Amino acid sequence: MEQSPIIQKHHKHILFTISMFCLIGLAIIINYITVSSQSIRLDESQSLWAATKSIPALLTWTSQDVHVPLYNLMLHFWIQIFGTNIAVVRRLSFMFFLLTLPVLYKAFRQVSNYRVSLLAVTIFALSPFILWYSDEARMYTLFAFATGLNHLYFIKFYNSNGEKWKFGYFLSTMLGLFSHYFFFFLLVTQFIYMLGIIYFTKPRQLPLLQKIQIRKGLIIRYVQIMLLCAVLFLPWVMFVLSSGAAANTQPLIPAPTTYNIFQAFINFLLGFPSTQVQTLVISLWPLIVLLFFFIFTRRRSMHIKNSGYFLLTAFLPIVIVFAISFIRPIFLSRYLIFVTPSLFFVCAWMLLSYSKRISSVLVTAFLVMMVSLLLYQNISNSTPVKEDYVGVSDYLDQNATESDVIAISAPFTIYPIAYSYTGQAGIVTIPQWDLYNSGPIPPFSLSSFQQNLATYTTEYNRIYVVLSYDQGYESKIKNYMDTHYKRVIQKTFSPGLEVDAYQLRYDAVLTEK
């Protein structure tokens, strides 16, 4: 007996939903198996370092850092309950990742049909980029969660002409502002969207003042919310200004090039393949033009409300951040995580805009590609974001003795090593910096380095130089050591993280454990 079209459609919906849920589950399992046991990373160790402090000290430390305090505060309480084991600490981020999924679905459902919404959420959940940060003890999934919530309430607020959802919009904005400074760029984009809404108010020939009059209610409430948020965020700004930033305690961000823009999109969609693979993929950029031809040729008409909003929030913040980076470099793909919900929504919308047959092929290919790249990213040793500080610590535990010294450069990378190192050798940094006295890291100087080495030579047999996060003087350190001391060991643990051991004295007997 043949089923009626309605029942068939219902079955297809159920099948689609089950498929998407299975994929999300599969991605989470893959990620759990392959990533959660990995070494603590630099950023994570800094978060943990801050979270272990008292709340006033935490706030002071964070104010001198480049972040807002909400995540560190949450982590502070989290570790009070669950302890500081990195695998457990990372569960906080994972929790926000899980919470983001229904929030995004709800937000996308405001403007599109169920298939687009579910597919967009699935892309988000399968994204190697998102999954990487869902398992990192940092604020990025909290930031994504705040973004999702803010999208939801902004759309509801806007579609009710500012009459409803004011409180939700206000709260989500505050949550976003205290999650990451880059949330500000989302607000700027929303502001530009509001201006666009006023400008494009129909009928188009109306004078601007009349258009403003039509949108008066929305504008007034929007301005009120923004003012209130600004007032409530101001104390933190004042606190940051009064604390003064600690110089050089964070990795140097280089000025971006056009390559970085492409790289950001590669990261969002493909995660973190090796640098060589990223370069190869970016070199194929002319195919983007071909993609435009496919996007901008006849497709199934699909009604998406507020489509301009999602297009704008997917791309404009990247342009703004890129432009600002010419004044002060701030362009990092993880800071731009807040564009991913909109970007994935646009992807889902495009993928489902063709005939059913073509869309099925495209969606399947896209999702298979994401799962494959997730596996590749998590398993490959050449994944550039992998930082095997635990491997370094284990190695030093086994090899460095009391009569050796460990020198870490850049100095701030002492955090992850201090977290996991339990050996006998003393730890110093190049340039020398006292982790326990918060304050700026002094600039590198070759003469100071030489003086310190002279001291070490009188006290230790070997020096284990741990190099990562090149701050512009790594090659100077290596050159000097290679030309003045005998290198006895060189070992690379993950991309950009290596340990070089040098013999300082020849009157001591070298013994390997």
Added chain:
Amino acid sequence: MEQEVIQYSFVQKFFLSLTILMGLVYFSWWFDFSHAGNWLLYGLLFIGEIYHITMALTFWLTIWPYKQKVYPSLNAAKVNLSVAVFIPVVSEPLSIIRQTILAAKGMVYENKKIYVLSDAYVAGRNNWQDIEELCKVLNVECITRKKAGGAKAGNINHALSVINEEVVVIFDADMKPKSGFLQKVMPYFSDPAMAFVQTPQYYSNQEANSVTQGSWEQQNFFFGPIMIGKNNYNAAFICGTNVAIRKVALMQVGGMCETNIAEDFLTSLMIHQNEWKSVYLPEVLATGLAPLDLLSYYKQQLRWTRGSLEVLFVFNPLFKKGLTFMQKIQYLSSGLYYLNGLIVLLDMMIPIIFLLYGVQPVSSSTTSFALFFVPYMFLSLYTIYIASNNSISFKAFSFSQASFYLQLVAFWSLITRQKMKFAVTSKNKIEGNFLYLCYPHLVYILLACFSIGMGIEREGLHPAVLANVAWVIFNMTMFLPFIAASISWNRELSVQIQPAI
């Protein structure tokens, strides 16, 4: 299902301004000559970019959303000019001619007379009298030319010399007018300065096969945003069929131009030179047949290309008196479009040259170029997408791109002064395999595959090699729908032709 109007939409001024700005920013990149690698190739690409930006700017100017012209006196009752309906025929199937005559007779308008203009005799058809018989049966007048010359234009001019009506309406043999055609068109002639009213050339068989689809999709874009845009500048031109022309205006320029195979295009230019007005009405008021096979499409495009290039080089609109500046720009851009083949060839060959010989036209990083190029392309395609009201297809782009070879043939025939005869587009499907029309494209694909191998062999997976490989893939992909259309597929729909009498 037939559509009532042509698909188009107005692009907002904000987006057009942004697109123009981005186009100029992109173009500025080429003026930084520190980017040059090999000077010859850079120079050639630079010329190509001048062409691209010129075409883009004229396109954006064309689709700029002006307020629509309003004709307050559009009232059919006020206009009762006598109308001669011309159906020029040569060798079309009688069944098709019959349907067109019947449709023409069905047009609601009192003061009209239908003339079938037969060139069957001068074309040496043995059955030329069949058309006269058909006309007798259907009770319409048949004017059979006995003296050859001037092709379709000559046929019309001959008829003009024997009729007395004030307005001439022309329908190709396959173009069946709707009953309301004259009711919609004639009111515009209440303006005594109105020379002609053009309506779209709609293909009722557009879904028949890949060729008809591709052909229509190109046509739809032309009769949509482009002609509507040209209309804003009083620069819409006669497209040979589905048009009503005031006889006085036509006679002032000596009738339809017989010296050019794109007679309609040149005649319009001359009429506009005499400061007559024109209107383009984007409403489907007559339906006809698209070329059913690639050979017919090829011949049709070749004729239009050759004719337009001739207008460009022999009757350059820039130097014609009587045209407004914007009319000159519009005629110029219509002619310039057919030079696209030269630029496509250039753009196709540059990556091949790099892959084969390692010679680079540009020395700077390709991603820095992409920063200028990608937003420009994004906005350009977005404006086309909006202007076409989501009706432009990949196939239409493919057919335009793949027409490079026939455009080169037309260009070559022009510079070598070869004569090209006016050929009526076949109304029947010509059976056969037309893959040979795609030999240039297939040769390119073979050459591309070979050069990709050479490039990778020489330099490995170097970013520059991959960027050029991507360009080659882009070019090959653009050709695929055209190549597919050259192969006969079994799932084509048959075109129903009714018995003649």
